[in-house]
Structure formats: C-alpha cells, structure tokens
Amino acid sequence: MSLTSTQPAATQTSDEVEMQIRGLMMDPITNMPIIVLKDIASDLVLPIWVGIFEANAIALELEKTATPRPMTHDLLQNLARGLNAQVNKIVVSELRDDTFYAVIWLDHAGETVALDARPSDAIALALRWDCPIYVNREVLENSKQAASGAQAVTADEMRRWLENLNDDEMGRYKM
Template identity: 90%
Template sequence: MKSHDQAEVHQPADAGSESEVEMQIRGLMTDPITNMPIVVLKDVASDMVLPIWVGIFEANAIALELEKTATPRPMTHDLLQNLARGLNAQVNKVVVSELRDDTFYAVIWMNHAGETVTLDARPSDAIALALRWDCPIYVNRQVLENSKQAAGGAQTINAEEMRRWLENLNDDDMGRYKM
C-alpha cells in the first residue's frame, strides 16, 4: 500500500473483483458506549454488516451528503470532487481494502486520461467521496473475514454482540440517517 501522499496508476478496473463485496451504507449512528459515530455498511446481497467507527467531522460530511444538505461553501469532500472533475477525472469506486491493528484502510479508484489511479484514503473520506460521486463501495472479503475473527476473540466479545445487534436493527433504530 502506498503512503498517504502517493497515487498509483493501474490498468482499468472499474467493477468490483471477486475478492470484493459490494456494500451500501445502512446508516450512520452513535456508539452508545463511546459516543463516537459509526458508519454501518451492509452487504447488498446479504444481511452481513460492517461497522466502521469514524471521527465526528467525517461523520458530519457523510451525514450532509446522506441528507442531501447544501452548504453555502464547498466542504472538503465537495472540494475534492470539484478538483477531480476540474482535472477531468472520475471516481469509479472505493474499497475498504485492509484491516490492520484495528484500523481500516481504503483505496479510492479513479479514472484519469484513460488510466486508473488509486489513492490511499481513510474509509470515512472514501465513503464521503463515494456518496458525492454516487459510485459503489466495496469491502475486501479478507477484511470482512478479519473483522469477524477479531470480533470472535474472547477479549472482543462485545464487538460480536455489537455486530449481531447491528444486523438486527430496524429502520427506526437507525435514526435519521437510515438509507
């Protein structure tokens, strides 16, 4: 994986691969214990969910786009979208690509001048950008497996309980950010 200030050029790869699971945003909520925002991603083909804890500002950027709230001036993710468009680039997909030391990593896949460019990103930023581009969000299958295994450990039994609770939430439970 490239460092946060580098991009990598690839051959075209717009759709998700077999190693990726397409997800949608199920909702945005607050962790009842830590009061930290959680983006809840849900597999489009099953009930599997992946909670990703994010920062307050990133959650706000996601919420603004989920609610289609206009702001008087461009917010950071709007600026990134405008910048990409101004450079004739397009975001094709985002992928939550790795889970390492309880930290998720993501990659933004863009097309520019016929070449595919990948950018390392925080998942919250990648998701906020994906919403603005209306492009798919994927999670690497290995990330889903690793998050299940991490949740299955004795010291993180609360994570597995949280996962089961998230999978069983109804629309009213998700609050105002439900999709």
C-alpha cells in the same frame, strides 16, 4: 499516495463485496460515530468507527443538505471534475492493527489511479460521486476473526444488534 494500476476502476473483483450504507449512528459507549456498511447480498454488516467531522460530511450528503460553501469532500469532487477525473469506486481494502484502510479508484486521462484514503473520506467521496462501495473479503474475514476473540463476545453481540436495527433505531442518518 497514488499509484497507477491496470485494474479497471469500475469493475468489481472477486475479492470484493459490494456494500451499502445501512446507517450512521453514535456508539453509546464511546460516543463516537459509526458508519454501518451492509452487504447488498446478505445481512452481513461491518461497523467502522469514524471521526465526528467525517461522519458529519457523510450525513450531509446522505441527507442531501446543501451548504453555502463547498465542504472539503465537495472541494475534492470539484477538483477531480476540474481535472477531468472520475471516481468510479472505493474499496475498504485492509484492516491492520484495528485500523481500516481504503482505496479510491478513479480514471484520469485514460489511466486508472488508486489513491490511499481513510474509509470515512472514501465513503464521503463515493456518496458524492454516486459510485459503489466495496469491502475486500479478507477485511470482512479479519473483522469476523477480531470479533471472535476473548473480548469480542460484545463485538459479536453488537454485530447481531446492528444487523437487526430498524430505520428509526439507526437514526435515519442524523448526527
């Protein structure tokens, strides 16, 4: 799905918090990969569980590992470049029913285009384009509220644990 927007793609809005990848690790309980995003201005973290293939695509780019042939996210980058488009930012825009949603903002032929995406795919592209990663403030608030529910005592504990991990504990992006 795509839509054209008047919002400048490279501009951060007041509803967005700039994040960086703090780490990529395996959830010891579910054995699923987690991308840990961290607010660049604070210690706030946002864990996002992703699929193994998407985590691998992110890990390859974080480690700057070359592959003999283009992987899917490399193909998407090459396709965008071939069409003279530029990915300017990605935004984790929504949390609905425990599922995160993202938008890839790009410029093409003078128009700003927003593409619906999974956060893992959007992050993999953001790394390849070296563009900023944002999270909507409402998503951060909703994830905090979800963490404050009855069974979320462990989610709060996990958030605190993630905030205090050092680089060795985060696995240095190894999958």
